[in-house]
Amino acid sequence: MTFDLNNNNIHLNTILNSKIYRRKNIPFPKSNRVIYKKNPLEKVICQLRFPPILKIDKEIPFLSEFQEQIREEFPNYEKLEEPNIPLSSVARGSLPSDINMFFSSNINYAFFSEDDLWSVNLTRTYLALTTKKYEKWEEFRKKLQGPLNALKDIYKPSFFSRIGLRYIDVIKRKKLGLEQFNWNELLKSYVLGLVNSEVGDRVQSLKSTYLVRLGSDNSKAKIRVELEKETEDNENIFKIDTDFFLVQKTDVNKTGEILDKFHILGGRLIRWIITNKLHKAMIPQKP
Numbered sequence: 001m002t003f004d005l006n007n008n009n010i011h012l013n014t015i016l017n018s019k020i021y022r023r024k025n026i027p028f029p030k031s032n033r034v035i036y037k038k039n040p041l042e043k044v045i046c047q048l049r050f051p052p053i054l055k056i057d058k059e060i061p062f063l064s065e066f067q068e069q070i071r072e073e074f075p076n077y078e079k080l081e082e083p084n085i086p087l088s089s090v091a092r093g094s095l096p097s098d099i100n101m102f103f104s105s106n107i108n109y110a111f112f113s114e115d116d117l118w119s120v121n122l123t124r125t126y127l128a129l130t131t132k133k134y135e136k137w138e139e140f141r142k143k144l145q146g147p148l149n150a151l152k153d154i155y156k157p158s159f160f161s162r163i164g165l166r167y168i169d170v171i172k173r174k175k176l177g178l179e180q181f182n183w184n185e186l187l188k189s190y191v192l193g194l195v196n197s198e199v200g201d202r203v204q205s206l207k208s209t210y211l212v213r214l215g216s217d218n219s220k221a222k223i224r225v226e227l228e229k230e231t232e233d234n235e236n237i238f239k240i241d242t243d244f245f246l247v248q249k250t251d252v253n254k255t256g257e258i259l260d261k262f263h264i265l266g267g268r269l270i271r272w273i274i275t276n277k278l279h280k281a282m283i284p285q286k287p
Contacts (some may be wrong), residue, residue: 027212027221028268034284035136038176040169040270046127046144046259050157056124057107062154066122067111069150073143074111074120082106082123111147120147125152136287141256146163148243152252160252164245165262169270172230176281183238186278191225193239200276203227214265219246219258220260221265241270 055062067077111120122126129144171186173179178186182200189196197201206227213220224241244262261287271279 022066024258027214028265028272031268031271033267033287035263035283035287038281038285040132040171040282041134041167042170043130043132043166043168044134044140045128045164045166045168046140047126047158047162047166048101048148048151048255049126049162049164052124053157053260054124056109056122058154062123063109066109066150066154069153070111070146073146074113075229076112076114076116078110078112080108080110082108118143122147122151141259144259148255157252160249160250160255162245163258164243164248165259165266166241166243167270168268169242170242171240171274171278172235172236174235175232178278178281179235181277183236185218186275187238188273188275191273195227204229211258214244216249217246219244219261221245223269223271240270240273242266 001024003090074089089130106123106125109122111122113120117131121130127147128135129140129141129147131143134140173181180194184192184196184200191208192200193203193207193208194200204227208225208226210223211220211227222243222245224239226241227236228239229235230237244265248259250258
């Protein structure tokens with residue numbers, strides 16, 4: 001079952017009802033899909049990694065063509081540099097020039113929407129789409145279509161080595177009118193640790209990381225839960241940072257199918273973590 005990113009009429013119930021999502025080894029209980037009016041998502045990121053394509057850094061005409069294909073939705077541009085693996089000058093000098101380049105700064109070509117809420121990042125090893133205002137999956141998927149098609153048309157990656165979809169949810173009780181409630185009334189006990197004990201009101205910070213196998217394939221989810229204090233309002237906030245990913249050689253045309261799977265599991269995960277009280281406070285609506 002393959003889904004093309006060019007198809008904007010994908011019915012996600014088809015995926016939900018397929019055999020793979022009815023298997024007992026798929027984690028997180030099935031739940032009805034909703035869109036929260038008071039959305040806790042702070043950021044959503046999709047990153048597609050591929051073997052290094054050197055002409056992304058070296059051949060400007062190709063980059064100009066990439067920009068032209070996405071410029072209508074991402075008109076602003078900035079060239080950034082990401083530090084790569086640090087090496088001493090002696091060690092770096094001992095490497096051949098074509099290998100040495102991988103240990104120098106990694107050029108990151110960043111393209112932004114006019115309102116700065118969406119961005120595309122292109123480097124010689126990955127393409128990423130990020131939004132700071134996530135509303136629904138269909139919009140995110142459509143935004144990814146242009147950059148992904150441009151990557152396929154211009155640079156022709158042989159395959160993707162890693163496909164990832166990351167959700168960063170931040171629960172702020174004041175924003176939801178829930179400041180009078182304890183965390184154990186809003187989140188399930190299995191993510192709260194000591195916060196759900198008799199010393200819960202004394203716990204000032206919490207950090208836990210879990211790596212969860214998602215099914216019979218090699219896909220996994222890295223789930224980070226964190227209780228921290230927000231400096232602006234001096235309020236304790238709870239962060240749920242989930243990175244769904246598949247690390248293996250994958251046909252680029254399978255991207256849509258894999259991302260749809262991660263999206264569905266992301267919805268199930270957040271519903272599995274939160275209580276009914278928090279669920280209702282975020283005002284769930286039908287998609």
